[in-house]
Amino acid sequence: METILSIHQLTKFYGKNKAVDQVSFKIEKGHVYGILGPNGSGKSTTLGMILNVVNPSSGSFSWFNGNLNTHDALKKIGAIIEHPNFYPNMSAIENLELVTKIKCLTHPNYQEKLELVGLWDRKNDAFKTYSLGMKQRLAIASALLNNPEILILDEPTNGLDPQGIHQIRAIIQKIAAQGTTILLASHLLDEVEKICSHVIILRNGKMIYDGSVDAMNASHGYFEVAAENSEKLEAFANQNEAFETVIKLPNNLYKLILNKPMEADTLNEMAFKNDLVLSHLVKRKESLEESFLNLTKNEAQHA
Missing domain, CATH: 3.40.50.300 (P-loop containing nucleotide triphosphate hydrolases)
Incomplete structure (x- = not known):
């Protein structure tokens, strides 16, 4: 080249x-x-x-x-x-x-x-x-x-x-x-x-x-999830090593940022085995804007 x-x-x-x-x-x-x-x-x-x-x-x-x-x-x-x-x-x-x-x-x-x-x-x-x-x-x-x-x-x-x-x-x-x-x-x-x-x-x-x-923009993406028992969902997510970060959103939604690949059906099965029924489950890819903000945020923290 x-x-x-x-x-x-x-x-x-x-x-x-x-x-x-x-x-x-x-x-x-x-x-x-x-x-x-x-x-x-x-x-x-x-x-x-x-x-x-x-x-x-x-x-x-x-x-x-x-x-x-x-x-x-x-x-x-x-x-x-x-x-x-x-x-x-x-x-x-x-x-x-x-x-x-x-x-x-x-x-x-x-x-x-x-x-x-x-x-x-x-x-x-x-x-x-x-x-x-x-x-x-x-x-x-x-x-x-x-x-x-x-x-x-x-x-x-x-x-x-x-x-x-x-x-x-x-x-x-x-x-x-x-x-x-x-x-x-x-x-x-x-x-x-x-x-x-x-x-x-x-x-x-x-x-x-x-x-x-x-x-x-090559992150593993994240899940947007919700369950009737929000406290149990939050505890489940925080104990799971597949999630890098757990963020609470409005309307009892949670954003689970992945640190390794995972599909929606796998998460649904894991939740079910932990007596959690997910009422909302969507997998999303991190946008370029989110990647940019994460990069600049990390740089500011190390400055």
């Missing part, structure tokens, strides 16, 4: 404030990576450093297995790390032609890129007439003009309405399906879960998770 980007203990101070704290991870070719974290977690600063916009305080990074310096690597990278910034009175085509001249690109396929982002029929309209979502889509088309090996996006759906968010996500999935590696920063769990195969989670500048989205 080709390594597109390798980051080693990258750190950035702004005065005494450590915005990014010894972050290390790798981006492998052909995957969609999300850098996930709340605002102020260091996502944009990390992207700024690898794109030579922000100078690192310490640490290092290398592009394309270390075979290219950053200046040459940038020719193989497409990136949007700020709000779309085009000339308002120029059309989409005219703005893309200007980008082509500035970047010294040869033979860009404007039609292909504008069709990909759904703007070919608006190619001759002035940029100022575009909605925010259309402006963002034109920015993506612009970032694709050099047929990059990796596309980097900072909060690509920020400020968009639900329709605009859906359109951007669909475009990112199309680009990924064509084999382009993608790295996007987002504070939206839903965005990462729907688009990304891998996730890097930052909190207060520190990396607290680096792995696949599936692995992050």
Whole structure:
């Protein structure tokens, strides 16, 4: 597997404030990576450093297995790390032609890129007439003009309405399906879960998770249960080593978090053998949001 980007203990101070704290991870070719974290977690600063916009305080990074310096690597990278910034009175085509001249690109396929982002029929309209979502889509088309090996996006759906968010996500999935590696920063769990195969989670500048989205969410799940005798049910659950945690919910429900695999019929049989009749029994999978909250909670406890 080709390594597109390798980051080693990258750190950035702004005065005494450590915005990014010894972050290390790798981006492998052909995957969609999300850098996930709340605002102020260091996502944009990390992207700024690898794109030579922000100078690192310490640490290092290398592009394309270390075979290219950053200046040459940038020719193989497409990136949007700020709000779309085009000339308002120029059309989409005219703005893309200007980008082509500035970047010294040869033979860009404007039609292909504008069709990909759904703007070919608006190619001759002035940029100022575009909605925010259309402006963002034109920015993506612009970032694709050099047929990059990796596309980097900072909060690509920020400020968009639900329709605009859906359109951007669909475009990112199309680009990924064509084999382009993608790295996007987002504070939206839903965005990462729907688009990304891998996730890097930052909190207060520190990396607290680096792995696949599936692995992050690979808990054994939990049961939601209820019985007429709630006290007996709670005692039964607390004495059973299969349950990592027992949480009392409203309406006499209990959440039994599993620490090993178990099916609902097995639990029902075990309860029956302990003279417990379950009036409610549902097995659920932990959501990405719950996994994220558990990760950040554990990190806060160890801080």
